[in-house]
Amino acid sequence: MSMTTRQLRSLLGEDGVLRLSLEETEIADPAPHEVVVRVEATPINPSDLGLLFGMSDMSTARFSGTPESPVVEADVSEAGQRLMAGRVGQSLPVGNEGAGTVIAAGDSDEAQALLGKTVGLLGGELYAGLRLLPAAMCLPLREGATAEQSASCFVNPMTALGMTETMRMEGHKALVHTAAASNLGQMLNRICIADGIDLVNIVRKDEQAEILRNLGAQHIVNSSSDTFSDDLFAALRETGATLAFDAIGGGRLVSDIFSAMERVAVADMDEYSRYGSSTFKQVYIYGSLDFSPTTLQRSFGLAWGLGGWLLPNFLARAGAEVVGRMRSRVADELTTTFASHYSQRISLTDVLTPEAIAVYGRQATGEKFLIEPQR
């Protein structure tokens, strides 16, 4: 048996031009522990766009090729080229997660057990018709789950659960989340409501606040409001949240969160200290909706920590037992807590059209694309 498939690839050339195209690739016969999955649904997540666009300036995009084999080229600034130096000349397959049907399996029992099943997938290279990968990287789903329901069963669900697990592991009692009306943010609200965790949602627009209110969120503050600083203070005071997850990265929101947490801590101090409170405050940056620098005013004492947060690193730290518990909950609550909603369903070739890029490239709340490679 010999199979080929088309993969969506991103290649940054020596000339500073990023090239997106569909490349025909051979799929080897599965080794005993491997399976071949027909990819039926794979979402475009913010975490995919970094690899896809590679810091190119999409306003310079040129569209060529044929309708069946479109090509997009765009320029990368010199600063971007320096940051991306590690990937120059490598044709990189895109697509972090997805779901599909196992159509071929190696000889091991583990692989054979998946034959014909619908599975969730993490592991990259999923903007493709077929994907060869170890059976252990497939999440077998409960009876009746469809590929569309399962397409986003890793990145957002495990990240949202990872936030509440981090809260417990690091001894905090409540959470703050920014860009809180995102698909991920909505899942996090459902988890926190179910588990009785206080969650402070920070959004930028009234419509986003409305989405969360309709989900039953208790604490919603709008960073565009004139009263943001006081609203955030009040929400933090009420919840006692000393841990935040930030999807934005750039600008001064992280600094504002630290300052508001410190204001709460200082309000309970009997005596002035120029070193601020001893209440430890932690913010994790897990996304980069804003690529501008993070600006810290440092007017929040010395008991604080800021760090990057990346799902694979967290899973490695959490260990097999915690990860197993998280995966099992995702499978159980796939169509409730962890339901994702898509605004558009497109084919692999559609991904490379100006019309689609103009929408999914914006990463606007409510605009989530699902790729259906079998279209």
Place this chain on the structure above:
Amino acid sequence: MSMTTRQLRSLLGEDGVLRLSLEETEIADPAPHEVVVRVEATPINPSDLGLLFGMSDMSTARFSGTPESPVVEADVSEAGQRLMAGRVGQSLPVGNEGAGTVIAAGDSDEAQALLGKTVGLLGGELYAGLRLLPAAMCLPLREGATAEQSASCFVNPMTALGMTETMRMEGHKALVHTAAASNLGQMLNRICIADGIDLVNIVRKDEQAEILRNLGAQHIVNSSSDTFSDDLFAALRETGATLAFDAIGGGRLVSDIFSAMERVAVADMDEYSRYGSSTFKQVYIYGSLDFSPTTLQRSFGLAWGLGGWLLPNFLARAGAEVVGRMRSRVADELTTTFASHYSQRISLTDVLTPEAIAVYGRQATGEKFLIEPQR
């Protein structure tokens, strides 16, 4: 017995004016566990200046009072007043550490044992003639140690030792230090040379590099040099340092350190990852020589942590055994590893003169003042 003493106090008024003066204060009779120390030597550390000047603009300073009882007043900006809101109206005694002779003691054996001894002191309120404090807060010194030798035996020595202890506790193998030619930086070099720890010293001037070279420092990079980025990369590559302590705080040096550490980590990776390396990089900000915002470019992956570092918080975390070991080493190596050098010796009233403020207020390397309250 009733005693009074003069204390140097800093008071921020409702009107936004900071007022420095010497105030006569009563010293109560020592309780059984307490002692009264005649303060003979107390340094002006960067960590004292924050409380002393309270973000006032010393270019607006007005000098009044009498030669025996001078008064300095200076304006605090509205932003500064907001940051300092917690101290408005409180007359705060200044002076973190010092040394002197125990001249009265409570009835406990512990207190009585110190009578007549020279001791090192941590605990604030030391810009004063006398200080009443618990015997447990005194560090008894080895026979023959003078007050001047002992005046700086807490903040810098324990901070420098705290850096190498942190390195071990958090699993790093080498260190980076900024503003590295400071008194503290020189101690850290002596510790690292004695203990065989690789230390990358970052300085801003050639004269500072020279000071460290004369101490035997192996890795010195100048952040003002055109080749800084490559020099830092080379030093990090050679040492494998993934932990830095930064005294500066503001600007982009922290970001540059993370970027250089990441460049080293990525150089050893076989495969490109848009999330960067999985090598964990940590920077602690322990000072604020530059009050401007910390600017993070975030071009260093997601495996990083940034935090504040404060000696009392570290000591609480390290526990009694580690702290006891650190204190004992300070006493043993007081005149070698932990020797401090002073450029000027002044009286309490001298502290409030324009001539002195013009020099110690600059926090320049090599300019360290010792106050001798008995002058």
